Amino acid sequence: MIPSPPFPKAGFPVNAFSVDVEDYFQVAALAPAIPVESWPTREYRVEGNTAVILELLEEKRVHGTFFILGWVAEKSPHLVRRIAEAGHEIACHGFSHQLIYRQTQATFREETLRAKHFLEDVIGKAVTGYRAASFSITRESLWALDVLIDAGFEYDSSVFPIRHDRYGIPGASPEPGKIVAPSQRSLVEFPMSAAKFCGVQVPVSGGGYFRILPYWMTRAGLKQINERSGRPFTFYLHPWEVDPGQPRVKVSAFSRFRHYTNLDKCEARLRRVLGDFPFATMREVLERSGLLTASPQPSSQAAALVTV
Numbered sequence: 001m002i003p004s005p006p007f008p009k010a011g012f013p014v015n016a017f018s019v020d021v022e023d024y025f026q027v028a029a030l031a032p033a034i035p036v037e038s039w040p041t042r043e044y045r046v047e048g049n050t051a052v053i054l055e056l057l058e059e060k061r062v063h064g065t066f067f068i069l070g071w072v073a074e075k076s077p078h079l080v081r082r083i084a085e086a087g088h089e090i091a092c093h094g095f096s097h098q099l100i101y102r103q104t105q106a107t108f109r110e111e112t113l114r115a116k117h118f119l120e121d122v123i124g125k126a127v128t129g130y131r132a133a134s135f136s137i138t139r140e141s142l143w144a145l146d147v148l149i150d151a152g153f154e155y156d157s158s159v160f161p162i163r164h165d166r167y168g169i170p171g172a173s174p175e176p177g178k179i180v181a182p183s184q185r186s187l188v189e190f191p192m193s194a195a196k197f198c199g200v201q202v203p204v205s206g207g208g209y210f211r212i213l214p215y216w217m218t219r220a221g222l223k224q225i226n227e228r229s230g231r232p233f234t235f236y237l238h239p240w241e242v243d244p245g246q247p248r249v250k251v252s253a254f255s256r257f258r259h260y261t262n263l264d265k266c267e268a269r270l271r272r273v274l275g276d277f278p279f280a281t282m283r284e285v286l287e288r289s290g291l292l293t294a295s296p297q298p299s300s301q302a303a304a305l306v307t308v
Contacts, residue, residue: 014232014288018091020237021050024246054086063284068093089282090127092130093130128155156179159191175229176289207238
């Protein structure tokens with residue numbers, strides 16, 4: 001099939017491209033069948049799959065933000081360095097990919113600082129962006145925002161303004177802007193993207209929605225955000241989503257549908273979306289919007305807060 005021609009770039013907002021760097025055995029949909037204790041024994045595929053995305057981004061001359069799981073970073077610091085050396089932004093995806101609202105505040109704080117500190121040690125500069133596992137900053141876990149502020153993060157990208165069985169804050173602002181923590185302090189929030197079809201909010205940010213929905217629908221939704229709303233969107237993907245050869249795990253039919261649908265089509269779709277829209281790192285988009293100032297100098301703040 002001949003790809004659709006790209007939309008005209010003139011006047012379009014520049015959008016944020018992001019990757020949540022985790023392996024197939026770490027996702028919430030498969031968690032009932034894969035205990036955390038078994039992770040070290042699983043086939044490790046994240047390095048090869050991330051390389052596929054890196055090569056495609058190089059081909060398309062796109063820089064993005066890689067939210068890297070601390071568990072993966074500690075196992076593959078060379079992968080973190082490779083991503084950074086290619087000009088991409090390094091951001092934090094927590095450490096163990098657990099849902100925040102199922103963790104204690106102490107555990108969340110310890111894991112977040114551990115991951116942030118390690119990433120900063122590897123790349124030699126401050127890590128200022130965060131995204132929660134499975135977007136699990138919800139109304140029940142807004143306390144996590146104060147932990148992020150204390151840790152020195154300047155922006156978060158965890159809020160999904162939709163209803164979902166695992167995450168979401170319905171009614172939350174769809175626009176990048178300040179989000180207020182329970183302490184009344186604030187940081188910048190770059191929410192995940194949804195578009196309206198027949199009055200219904202439909203997630204079009206990427207991930208499973210990108211694989212399951214027809215490409216024309218994702219494209220139309222993202223175009224709607226850029227053209228009608230005049231604002232940038234954030235797009236995300238996981239390395240395992242370009243890996244149709246990954247091991248199959250016995251889980252419920254619904255979880256199989258969520259995780260395995262259209263894995264064989266995802267890389268080609270990714271190539272199309274990178275051609276259809278202009279992208280940059282999340283931090284660059286927020287700086288262009290005036291929500292963040294120029295990138296900070298290397299920081300040892302996390303090192304003062306936690307010892308790895």
